[in-house]
Each structure stands twice: as C-alpha cells, then as structure tokens.
Amino acid sequence: MLRREDRRLLLGHGQYTGDLVLPRMLHAAFVRSPVAHARIRSVDLARAAAAPGVAYVLSGIELARLLPTVPDHQVSLPSKWRNTVKHHILNPQQALLAGDKVRHVGEAFAVVVAESRYAAEDAAALVEPDFEPLPAVVDPEQALKAGAPIVHEQFATNLIAELAAAKGDAEGALRRAPHRLARRFHHHRYAALPIECRGVVAEYDERTQSLTVWSSTQVVHWVRREVAATLGMAEARVRCVAPDVGGGFGIKGHVYPEDLLIPFLARKLGRPVKWIEDRHEHLMCSCHSRDQIHDLEIGFDGDGRILAYRDRFVTDIGAFNPIGSGVMYNTIAHLAGPYRIENFSAECKVVTTNKVPNAPYRGAGRPEAALATERAMDLIAGELGLEPAEVRRRNMIRPEEMPYSLGIVYRDGEPIVYDGGDYPAALEKALAAVGGLDDFRRRQQAARAQGRYLGIGLGCYTEGTGAGPFEGARVRIENSGKVFVAGGACPQGQGMETIFAQVVADTWQVDPDDVVITLADTAAIPIGFGTVASRSTVTLSAAIHHASERLREKTFAIAANMLECGPQDLELRNGRVGVIGVPDMEVPLGKVARAAAPGWDHSRPAGIDAGLEETYYWEPPTVTWSYAVHAVIVEIDVGTGGVRLDRYAVAHDCGVVINPMLVEGQIIGGTVQGVGGGLFERFAYDEEGQLLTGSLMDYLAPTASDVPDIELVHLHSPSPLNPLGVKGLGEGGAIAPPVAIANAVCDALAPFGAEFNNTPILPEQIVAIVQRAAKRP
Amino acid sequence: MSEPVTIRLNVNGARYEGRCEPRKLLVDFLREDLGLTGTHVGCEHGVCGACTIHFNGESARSCIMLAVQADGADLHTIEGLATNGVFHPLQQAFHEHHGLQCGFCTPGMLMVALDFLRINPRPTEAQIREAISAVLCRCTGYRDIVRSIAAAAETMRDNSAGAPR
Numbered sequence: 001m002l003r004r005e006d007r008r009l010l011l012g013h014g015q016y017t018g019d020l021v022l023p024r025m026l027h028a029a030f031v032r033s034p035v036a037h038a039r040i041r042s043v044d045l046a047r048a049a050a051a052p053g054v055a056y057v058l059s060g061i062e063l064a065r066l067l068p069t070v071p072d073h074q075v076s077l078p079s080k081w082r083n084t085v086k087h088h089i090l091n092p093q094q095a096l097l098a099g100d101k102v103r104h105v106g107e108a109f110a111v112v113v114a115e116s117r118y119a120a121e122d123a124a125a126l127v128e129p130d131f132e133p134l135p136a137v138v139d140p141e142q143a144l145k146a147g148a149p150i151v152h153e154q155f156a157t158n159l160i161a162e163l164a165a166a167k168g169d170a171e172g173a174l175r176r177a178p179h180r181l182a183r184r185f186h187h188h189r190y191a192a193l194p195i196e197c198r199g200v201v202a203e204y205d206e207r208t209q210s211l212t213v214w215s216s217t218q219v220v221h222w223v224r225r226e227v228a229a230t231l232g233m234a235e236a237r238v239r240c241v242a243p244d245v246g247g248g249f250g251i252k253g254h255v256y257p258e259d260l261l262i263p264f265l266a267r268k269l270g271r272p273v274k275w276i277e278d279r280h281e282h283l284m285c286s287c288h289s290r291d292q293i294h295d296l297e298i299g300f301d302g303d304g305r306i307l308a309y310r311d312r313f314v315t316d317i318g319a320f321n322p323i324g325s326g327v328m329y330n331t332i333a334h335l336a337g338p339y340r341i342e343n344f345s346a347e348c349k350v351v352t353t354n355k356v357p358n359a360p361y362r363g364a365g366r367p368e369a370a371l372a373t374e375r376a377m378d379l380i381a382g383e384l385g386l387e388p389a390e391v392r393r394r395n396m397i398r399p400e401e402m403p404y405s406l407g408i409v410y411r412d413g414e415p416i417v418y419d420g421g422d423y424p425a426a427l428e429k430a431l432a433a434v435g436g437l438d439d440f441r442r443r444q445q446a447a448r449a450q451g452r453y454l455g456i457g458l459g460c461y462t463e464g465t466g467a468g469p470f471e472g473a474r475v476r477i478e479n480s481g482k483v484f485v486a487g488g489a490c491p492q493g494q495g496m497e498t499i500f501a502q503v504v505a506d507t508w509q510v511d512p513d514d515v516v517i518t519l520a521d522t523a524a525i526p527i528g529f530g531t532v533a534s535r536s537t538v539t540l541s542a543a544i545h546h547a548s549e550r551l552r553e554k555t556f557a558i559a560a561n562m563l564e565c566g567p568q569d570l571e572l573r574n575g576r577v578g579v580i581g582v583p584d585m586e587v588p589l590g591k592v593a594r595a596a597a598p599g600w601d602h603s604r605p606a607g608i609d610a611g612l613e614e615t616y617y618w619e620p621p622t623v624t625w626s627y628a629v630h631a632v633i634v635e636i637d638v639g640t641g642g643v644r645l646d647r648y649a650v651a652h653d654c655g656v657v658i659n660p661m662l663v664e665g666q667i668i669g670g671t672v673q674g675v676g677g678g679l680f681e682r683f684a685y686d687e688e689g690q691l692l693t694g695s696l697m698d699y700l701a702p703t704a705s706d707v708p709d710i711e712l713v714h715l716h717s718p719s720p721l722n723p724l725g726v727k728g729l730g731e732g733g734a735i736a737p738p739v740a741i742a743n744a745v746c747d748a749l750a751p752f753g754a755e756f757n758n759t760p761i762l763p764e765q766i767v768a769i770v771q772r773a774a775k776r777p
Numbered sequence: 778m779s780e781p782v783t784i785r786l787n788v789n790g791a792r793y794e795g796r797c798e799p800r801k802l803l804v805d806f807l808r809e810d811l812g813l814t815g816t817h818v819g820c821e822h823g824v825c826g827a828c829t830i831h832f833n834g835e836s837a838r839s840c841i842m843l844a845v846q847a848d849g850a851d852l853h854t855i856e857g858l859a860t861n862g863v864f865h866p867l868q869q870a871f872h873e874h875h876g877l878q879c880g881f882c883t884p885g886m887l888m889v890a891l892d893f894l895r896i897n898p899r900p901t902e903a904q905i906r907e908a909i910s911a912v913l914c915r916c917t918g919y920r921d922i923v924r925s926i927a928a929a930a931e932t933m934r935d936n937s938a939g940a941p942r
Contacts, residue, residue, distance in 0.1 A: 002872060009880030010868040012815020012855035016881065019814040118798070195819045195827055195881040195915055246817070246881025247915050279820040493879025493916045661875045665921060669878065672918030696824035696913075703910035704919040709902075733918075 001512065001659060003498045005491075014244040017199035017216045022272040025201075026055050028262060029120035030275070031110035031127045032285065033102035036138070036354040036689020037149060038131035040101060043110055047126040051112075053119030056269055057127070059110040060097030067264065069093065070230045077325065078469070080413025086164040087325060092152040092352070094320045096230075096257040096264070102131070103151055103319035104354050105691050106284025108257065113265055113273060136689035140293065140316040140351040151319055151352035160317070161350035163325055165332050167407035170345035173308035177299025181379055186758040187368040187738065189291035189316065190681040192361040192673075193701055194492070196246020197277035198286055200258050202266035210237040213263050216245050218253040218490045219530035224522040226255045227263050235522075238263075242520035248492035249673070250360040250731075251286050253532040254322045283699060284691050288683055289361035291316040292331065292368040296376055299343075304380050304391040308343040311335055311372060315350045320357040325350070327358070329411050330365030330464075336406055337373050338423040338462050338627055339395040344407070354689040360532065362670060362734040367677065370461045374739040375757055378457075378746060388458060388743065389427060389437055396423040396460075412468050414622035420717040421627050426651040427460065429713040430631040433649030440633060448751065453638060454646070455748025459630040459736030464623035465654075465728025466538025466721070473543035474525045475504075475551050476613035479597070481575055481590030482514045485544060488528015489536040490520040494730065495662045496536060502658055503541045503724070507548045509572040510589070527617060534626075534728030537658065538719070539618060545723040547616035555612060559592050561605040624719040626727040628652035630671070630736035634744040638770045641763025643679055643745060645708050650736075653715035655727035660714075663729060668710050670733020676702040678738035679760050784848045788813065789857025799845050804828045806844035807854065815855040816884050819913070826912030829885040830854050836892040836911075855884040858891070866932040867891055867925070876925030878916035885912040890926045898934055902927065 008014050043059035058066075098109040110127050114120035137149045143158040151158055174180060201214040211233065217223055217240075224240035227233070245252065258275055266273040277286065292315045299308035315328050332346040377395070381388040397404050399422040406416035431437050437456070444454045474486040485504050489496055497517050505512040518524040529539070556567035559577040563570075563585055571580045578586025595603035598610035633646040650667055657663050680700040684692040693699040718725030738759045745756050749766070752773040756765070781796040788811065795810040802821070807813045807830070816839060819827035823841035830839045831853035858865040867887055870876065877883045886909060893900070893908040900908070905923050914922065 003875070005880070006872045006877065009877055009883055010855075010864065010871055010887075011859055011862075012813075012884055014815075014880050016814075016817070018818065019808075021812075118801070193915055194879070195825060195913060196817070196879070197819075245879065247879045249915065276818075278818075279822065279825075493877075493881075495878065665875050665878055665917060668918035668920045669916045670918070673915065695822055696820050697822070701913050701915065703913060704906040704923065705903075705910040707919060709920055709923075710918065 001498055001502055003495050004501060005495060005497050016196055016244045016246055017201055017214050018276045020201045020214055020243070020274065022201070022203055025272040025274050026113045026115065026269065027117040027120050028111055028113050028265065028273055028275040029117060029124045030108040030281070031112065031124045032281065033098070033105055033107045033109055035102065035131060035133060036105050036136035037134040038102050039134060040098065040109060041130040041132055044128040045110065047128065048112055048123040051119070051123035051126055053115040054112060054123045055115070056113040056265070057110065057123070058097065060095055060099030063097045064095065064099045067096070067230065069095070078413045081409060081411060084409050084413055085329070088162045089325055090155050090160040091324065092160065092320055094257060096261045104356050105689055106281070106356060107319065108285065111261065113269065136354040138353055138355065138685050138687060138689050140314050140353055143351045143353050144349070151354060158352045159349055160321060160352055161325055162348065163328055163332060164347040165408040166345040168343035170308050170310045170343045173343035174297060174299040174310055177307045178302060179300050179383060180297060181383060182295070182297040183376065183379060183757055185294040185296065185372045185375055187290050187292050187371045188759050189288050189683040190677050191288045191683065192249035192251035194247030194249060194251060197279060197282040198252060198256065198258065199276040200262040201272060201274045202263040203272040204267040204270065206270070210239065211263050211267060213238065213240045214243055215240060215259050216252055217242050217259065218248045218492060218532055219255070220490055220520050220522050221488060221528040222530060223255050223259045227260055230260045231264060231267065239523045242490050245492040249362045250364060250532060252492065253360055253530070279696060280694060283694055284356060287322065287359035288318060288356045289358055290368055291358055294368070294372040296372045298376050298380065300380050302384065304384050304386050304394055306339060306341050306395055309335070309341045311346045313348050315348060316353050316355065316358065317350050318353060318355040318357040321350065322357055323359050326411065327360050327365040331369045333408065333410050333416060333464060334366045334369040334462065335373055337370065338397055338460050340397050355685055362673060362731045364533065364731065366461060366463060366731070366735045367674065367738055370459055370735050371739045371742070371759065374459050375742060378743045387437065389431060392427060392458065392460060393424055396427070398424060410464055410623055412622055418462060418625045419720055421625060421653055422715060422717065423460065423627060426627060426629040426653065426715055430629040430649050430651040433651065433711045433713050434631045434633050434647045453636040453748040455634050455636070455744040455746065457632050457634070457740045457742065457744025457747055459740030459743065461735045462625055462627045463534065463732050463735065465534040465626050466620055466624045467533045467535050468620045470529055470617045470619045471536070471539035471543045472525050472528045472615065472617045473540060473547045474613065474615040475544060475547040477555065477589050477593040479590050479593050481588050481593070482516050483508050483510055484516045486518040486524035487540045487543065488525055488530060489540045490531040492531065494666065495659065499537060499658050499662060500540060500544065503544055507545065510575045514575060525615065534730040534732070537726050538624060538722055538728050539620060541724050541726060542620070542722040543616050543618035546618055547614040550616065551612065551614040554608060555592055557608050558596050558604055559587055562587050562592065562595055562603050621721055624655065624721045624727045626652070626654045626729055626732055628732055628736065630740040632740045632744050634741065634748055636745065636748045636766060638766070641766035643741065643761065645675065648708055649711040649713065650733065651713040651715065652729070652732060653717050654729035655717060655719045656725040657716065658726065664712055666730050667712060667733045670731060671710055671737055672702050672707050674734040674737025675707055675741065677734070677759060678741040680706070682760055782845055784844055786847045786850050786852060788852045789854060797844050799843065801844045802840055803842040803844045803847055804839040807839060813854055813856055817881055819881065826885040826889065827882050829888045829912065831888055831892060836889050855887055858887060866936065867929040870925040870929035870932065874925040874928055875921040876917070882912055882914045886914065886922055890929070894930055894933060898930060900930060
C-alpha cells in the first residue's frame with residue numbers, strides 16, 4: 001500500500017513545527033555558552049532587554065527564582081531490572097537554563113524573546129555573561145582520575161553510573177582458555193542529524209487556562225507530563241502535539257529543556273512563543289551519541305569457539321544523562337549477539353565530561369556492542385587462520401536451539417530469550433548476495449596481484465525490539481461507519497499513518513480509506529509512550545488488536561440484537577457485520593454505532609453500555625528479537641586512503657512484514673546512517689572542550705554518491721510475543737555497518753598488518769598504516 | 778535594524794511583493810513573508826540542500842541567498858510543481874517508489890531532480906546519484922529516491938514530445 005502521508009509532503013503542504021504561524025507570535029533565541037566549563041557569576045541582560053523588538057529576556061539565574069526545580073524526570077527503571085542487575089546510578093538534573101555553571105559549549109544560560117528571530121538573535125549577542133572559567137574535562141578516562149575537573153560537584157565524582165551483568169564464570173574460563181585475545185575498541189561520538197532540527201511552539205489560552213505545545217518530538221505524552229509538572233498545571237490542561245516531524249532517529253526521543261521553557265515563556269508572556277533550532281545550535285545542544293570505549297578480553301579454543309567473554313567499557317555521557325542507563329544497558333544486553341557464550345561478564349562505567357549530553361541514536365548501544373564483538377570474531381579468525389565467516393558459523397546459535405536463553409536480563413528486567421530466527425541462514429544469504437565468499441577470495445587474490453586492495457567484512461547482530469513498558473490505542477466506530485484509531489506512537493517519517501491504516505483495515509475488514517488515524521497528540525489518547533527503540537509497529541498494532549477484540553465483542557452483541565441472532569453467528573465483512581453464510585443478513589458498522597449511542601431509542605441489548613469505543617494499553621511480555629547480517633565488499637585506494645563500498649548486502653529478519661516497501665526503506669535508511677558512522681560522521685572536541693565540528697562542513701553526512709545500491713534479503717521468523725507476529729526494525733540497519741566496514745578494511749589491508757578497532761575509519765589513518773608498512777624492511 | 782526594502786518577484790508564475798530588511802535570507806522571505814513554507818531550512822549554511830529552489834531557471838540554495846537578490850527574479854518552488862493538484866511526474870514517481878519518508882529534504886530533492894532532468898533526460902543511476910549528492914537525506918538512504926527519479930525520467934520522456942515541463 002502506498003503512503004497516505006505522501007500527498008501533503010510532496011505538494012509542499014507538510015506542516016512541520018517551523019511552519020506554524022500563530023497570531024501575535026514571538027520568537028525565542030537562546031544564548032549558549034561559548035566555553036566548555038565555567039561558573040556563572042552574573043549575566044547582564046540590560047543591553048539585550050533594550051534592543052529593538054525585544055519582549056523579554058531571562059537568564060538561568062533569574063529562572064531559578066521563578067520556577068521551582070522539578071524532581072527527576074528520567075525514564076523510570078522497572079523494579080525487575082533494579083532487583084536483578086548490579087547498578088549504581090546518580091542522576092544530575094539539568095536546569096532549563098544554566099544558572100550556576102555552564103557545563104558544555106552550547107549549553108543555554110539565557111533566552112531572548114522578540115518580535116522576530118532576527119531581532120532575538122541580535123539581542124542575544126548583547127547578553128553579557130561574567131564567567132569564571134574552569135578547567136574542562138574532555139576525556140572520560142582522564143575524568144575518572146583524581147584531580148580531574150568535576151562536572152557535577154555535588155557528586156564529587158564524574159563517575160555517575162556503573163552497571164554490570166554476568167553469566168557463568170568469565171574470569172575462570174578466561175584463565176583456562178587455550179587462546180586469549182584482548183583489544184580496545186572505541187566507537188566514537190556521532191549523532192542522528194535529522195534534516196529537521198528541533199523546534200517548539202507554545203500557546204497559552206486564557207479562556208481555558210490551558211497550554212498547547214507543538215514540538216518536533218518522538219514522545220508527546222512525556223513532554224506533556226513534564227510541562228504539566230514543571231508549570232504546576234493539570235495534565236488535562238496541557239496538550240502536546242508533534243506535527244510533521246522531519247526525522248527523529250532517537251535524538252528527539254526525550255524531553256529537552258526547551259520543551260519546558262518555551263511553554264513557560266508562552267504562559268508568562270501571554271503570547272505564543274516559537275523557537276526553531278538552527279543547525280549550528282543543533283550540533284552543540286541536541287544530544288550526541290555512541291562514544292564508548294570497550295576493553296574486551298575473549299578466551300577461545302582451537303576451533304574458534306568462544307569460551308569466555310569479558311568486557312569492561314566506559315561511556316562518555318557528556319554533561320548530563322537524560323536517558324539514564326538505557327543505552328549502556330542496551331550495550332550489555334546485546335554484546336553476545338547471535339552467539340553461544342557460556343561465560344560472560346560485562347561492566348560499564350558512565351562518566352561525565354564537558355561535552356553535549358549523550359542520548360540514544362538509532363541502535364542506542366547496539367552498534368557499540370557490535371563493534372566489539374564482531375571485530376573480535378575477525379580477530380579470532382586471524383589468530384587461528386580461519387575464515388571469519390567460519391568462526392561465526394561455529395559460534396552461532398542454531399535454529400534448533402530456539403528459543404534460546406541468554407542468561408542475563410533485558411532492560412525490562414525479563415530474562416533475555418531469543419524467540420526464533422535462523423542466524424546461520426542469514427549469514428549464508430548475506431554472503432551469497434555479495435557474490436559468495438569463494439568467488440570473492442579469488443577476486444581478492446587476483447586484485448592483490450595487480451596492487452589493488454579488496455576486502456570483505458561481516459557484521460552480525462541481534463536486536464531486542466518492541467520494548468515496553470506499554471503503548472496505548474483507542475478504537476472507535478463512528479456513526480459514519482469509519483473506524484477511528486488514536487495511538488501513542490509518534491511518527492517521524494516511518495509511514496505510520498499508512499501501516500496502522502493497513503492494520504486497522506485488516507482487523508475490521510474495512511477499506512483503508514475508511515480508517516482515520518490520529519497519532520502524536522495527547523488530546524486523542526490520555527496515556528501513550530511514544531516512538532523510540534523500534535517499538536511502534538509491535539506495540540501499537542498489539543494495542544489496536546486488543547482494543548479491537550473487546551470492541552468487536554460489543555459490536556457483535558449489539559449487531560446480534562439488531563439482526564436477531566447470536567453473536568457467535570457473526571463476522572466482519574466489507575465494513576459490515578453480517579451472519580456467516582447469509583449474505584443478505586448484515587448491517588453496516590455505522591448503523592451499529594448509531595444503535596450503540598446513548599439516547600431514548602437505542603438498540604442495545606440489556607447489560608450493554610452506550611458507546612462504541614475501547615481503549616487498551618498493551619504491555620508486552622518482553623522484547624521480541626530481530627536480527628541481521630550485513631556483508632560489505634570494499635576497495636581501498638591506498639594512495640588516498642579512500643574506501644569505496646563495492647557491494648553491500650543485508651539479510652534481515654523482522655518477523656511478519658506489514659508493508660514491504662516501508663520495511664525496505666527503514667533498513668536502507670538505517671544502513672546508510674551506519675555507513676556515515678563508520679566512515680564520515682564525527683564529533684571532535686579539543687582539550688578545552690571546544691567543539692571543532694560545528695557545522696555540516698565539518699560534520700560530514702553520507703550523500704547519495706557515497707553509498708552503493710544495497711541488496712536486501714528477507715527472512716521471516718514470526719514473533720510469538722504479539723498477535724500479529726511482528727518484530728521491530730527501525731534501528732537495525734544502523735547497527736552493523738561501522739563494524740562490517742571495519743572488518744572489510746582490515747581484510748583488504750591484511751597485507752599491511754592493519755587493525756582498525758576504532759570508528760570512524762578515516763583516509764588519513766589508512767594512508768598512515770600503508771606508509772608505515774612501506775617503511776618496514 | 779536597517780530600513781526595509783521592497784521586493785517584487787514571480788514565484789510559481791504568480792506575482793508577489795514583500796518588504797523586508799536587506800539582510801533577510803531568501804528562504805526566510807519565502808517562508809515568512811510569502812507564506813510558502815514548502816521550502817525548508819535544514820542548515821542555513823548551504824550544505825544540506827533542503828532549501829533548494831529554482832532561481833531564474835537554475836537550482837539555487839535559498840538559505841545562502843538574500844531576499845533582495847530575488848527582486849525582479851523568476852522563482853519556482855515545490856508549491857509550483859503540481860498542476861491543479863495533479864502531481865508532476867516527479868511527485869508521482871516519488872509516491873510510487875517511496876522516494877520520501879519524513880519529507881523534510883523532499884522539496885530540495887524534487888527541485889534538484891527537476892533541474893537535473895532538464896539537463897540530462899536520460900541519466901544513468903550513477904549520474905542520478907551524483908546529481909542528488911547535492912541534497913542530504915537521513916531517512917531513505919537514497920536508494921528509493923534514485924529509483925523514483927529514474928522512473929520519473931522515463932515517464933517524462935514518454936510523455937513529452939518536447940522538453941519536460
């Protein structure tokens with residue numbers, strides 16, 4: 001089914017947050033710290049306040065007097081997880097505007113509200129802060145040393161969280177293992193870079209004393225909850241809507257200070273306030289991601305079978321930690337990947353530095369896990385003289401072992417159980433899709449003889465998807481016969497208006513054109529969770545299913561009364577309820593809805609309440625497991641260090657597929673983002689915490705000529721954990737490319753003895769390796 | 778703030794007049810003063826291409842142009858592509874081949890593609906990729922955009938006895 005969203009977007013009639021225009025609207029511009037770490041002595045707003053067109057100026061110092069601080073608004077951890085997993089978590093709260101200190105370049109410490117964004121920026125340049133500079137800490141390992149500058153002095157440490165999980169006896173098994181290898185892997189700092197930056201518009205209505213907040217967000221209910229709590233309002237008086245959102249990928253998956261401050265300003269000033277982030281701001285204040293250093297030690301036998309796996313890693317969380325342990329524990333949960341590992345131990349330290357805060361981005365900890373484990377597989381192969389694919393085959397969990405218990409819990413506290421899938425088949429299909437391994441090795445040999453360097457690399461992963469805690473769906477049959485569904489999901493381009501129209505049309509046997517969907521609006525459904533973590537297809541379709549089941553019961557009870565038969569004789573067909581096997585005995589859904597309405601004359605049987613609507617909050621039992629294998633063939637230009645992707649294939653499994661076109665779009669999109677992470681995208685800071693990659697001239701995103709066509713192979717192992725058998729897939733594509741490319745580059749440059757254990761792989765690094773090898777006698 | 782200036786121009790075949798400061802960016806003028814919000818701002822420094830419009834017949838990045846430069850000019854934006862609500866072949870192809878997800882880069886992609894196909898109505902896949910390397914997309918990974926443009930090129934060749942519209 002083609003997309004319902006397309007028409008307005010293709011005509012230029014999409015409505016993104018930046019397109020909103022309200023009467024008497026004012027515009028906000030933030031004053032952001034030019035230094036990485038400083039105490040704020042004072043902020044002189046006088047010149048800014050007097051600038052033309054300025055309505056209001058506010059510093060963090062003043063805001064602290066106007067608004068009480070709101071306690072912890074992070075995602076809560078389920079008690080099952082808290083009781084099972086070793087953890088210690090400190091939680092620094094971020095003020096809406098920095099008042100005591102600035103803790104990263106880009107942190108806002110004042111805001112100007114004016115008649116236009118141009119006037120607001122003019123005035124913002126007139127704000128005069130008095131900073132007492134403090135030394136900055138930019139290296140997470142340095143941040144752990146005694147004497148390091150402390151980002152949050154109330155903790156007296158930069159170590160704000162520690163997590164651990166284990167199974168078996170990793171230490172003992174390591175000691176006994178015939179072979180061991182130890183390596184450090186650094187998955188660097190990069191980010192989602194949606195083409196639409198963030199933005200918030202808020203309007204306070206005096207008549208109803210209510211606020212409407214439009215935000216380019218993935219979590220409208222969370223924003224609404226925090227706005228209400230921060231401003232001391234009833235949730236019923238706050239509405240949050242995400243209009244068209246130009247990409248999210250996780251970076252818009254939590255509540256930012258601006259989501260709360262703009263509504264505050266709108267209520268205070270009695271006029272709508274609009275703030276649209278520009279790209280320079282975005283790169284220095286929208287959350288970065290990844291940035292983990294892993295020290296992995298693996299014990300294995302002579303056949304390449306893993307006997308022991310011990311990983312110690314450090315996450316550079318930046319100045320704050322909006323999503324708590326989420327990303328880091330995701331890493332821990334995904335380190336084992338598709339492999340059988342009896343003795344496992346992972347420990348993580350989360351460290352603050354004077355950089356932009358670190359939050360989830362497509363993959364959310366899984367790419368970091370894949371880099372460590374998948375590089376290790378190739379390194380094991382290298383030590384033993386085996387094909388990397390063969391080492392993987394020997395360690396992969398086989399389909400007959402499903403369901404497979406990993407021995408540790410997931411983020412929801414439930415034991416991880418791989419619920420189905422054929423990892424070895426995915427491996428074979430991915431290799432076949434790039435032309436086969438034997439054929440490649442022949443090509444590689446021939447190429448080397450000509451002084452050309454080709455390499456093949458693999459990246460295998462498993463992915464927990466469809467996470468809880470819940471999602472909500474409200475289903476209503478209208479008098480017109482149309483089916484209205486509201487859900488808590490928040491689309492950012494995935495095509496949800498289309499997918500859920502398909503699901504509802506199928507569930508109710510109506511034409512998709514008779515399905516009306518509202519998403520990303522807290523007014524349409526009271527409780528919702530939002531779209532992060534590859535969850536919405538799974539969770540919202542299940543919620544729709546269960547709400548529909550209950551509603552169908554009621555619908556049949558009323559229709560049975562109208563048709564004078566038993567409910568068990570009825571079926572849904574073509575927008576009607578009819579007696580099975582009797583084509584003439586049927587009644588349109590709309591007529592049943594009218595019959596269900598309250599009033600003097602109704603057709604409800606005794607005991608059936610009025611209305612034809614159900615709301616259901618589905619709480620998944622646990623995550624369901626997608627997986628994939630990426631295979632890439634590269635050619636290296638040893639003169640320039642350029643890496644050309646010759647062929648790229650993905651063999652993936654996301655269970656039952658609702659819309660193949662949209663599924664492919666998600667995988668390809670994620671894969672290209674992963675290629676960006678592997679080769680191009682990078683946040684760089686200097687020793688003083690200055691952001692060196694502050695524009696798209698320096699932060700390079702992949703363009704169309706940087707990636708080959710990507711071949712997709714589909715496998716289907718339906719999920720047993722939800723009614724439709726679906727699994728999530730939104731993030732998956734981004735997990736494997738950095739490590740698949742790293743493996744391919746190492747394979748290509750094996751004659752030079754190259755090891756690339758860090759991302760990204762830059763041309764100058766390749767050139768350096770080649771030149772160093774050339775100098776050896 | 779300096780004195781506003783008057784700007785008169787054609788956009789999508791219609792005459793417009795507006796007044797703004799000389800320093801106002803063309804993309805902001807289109808979006809705010811003329812209410813044509815189909816053209817998007819992705820970076821304000823001329824890299825991402827979401828702001829691409831046609832300026833006197835050629836594609837141009839409106840975020841690094843000033844509105845005053847458009848005085849007397851003939852502009853085309855995404856809002857002018859369809860005719861009476863009927864999709865241009867490029868729009869139809871993007872719809873059929875899933876050439877958009879979030880839609881934010883799409884105005885830039887469409888305007889670049891249209892300009893490109895006028896210059897090269899029979900492109901290879903590699904040529905299409907090179908042409909659209911001017912516009913960043915984070916959602917699609919480009920494959921379906923390339924396929925959309927290839928399909929549109931074929932339709933436009935079939936449709937026309939003369940040059941594409």
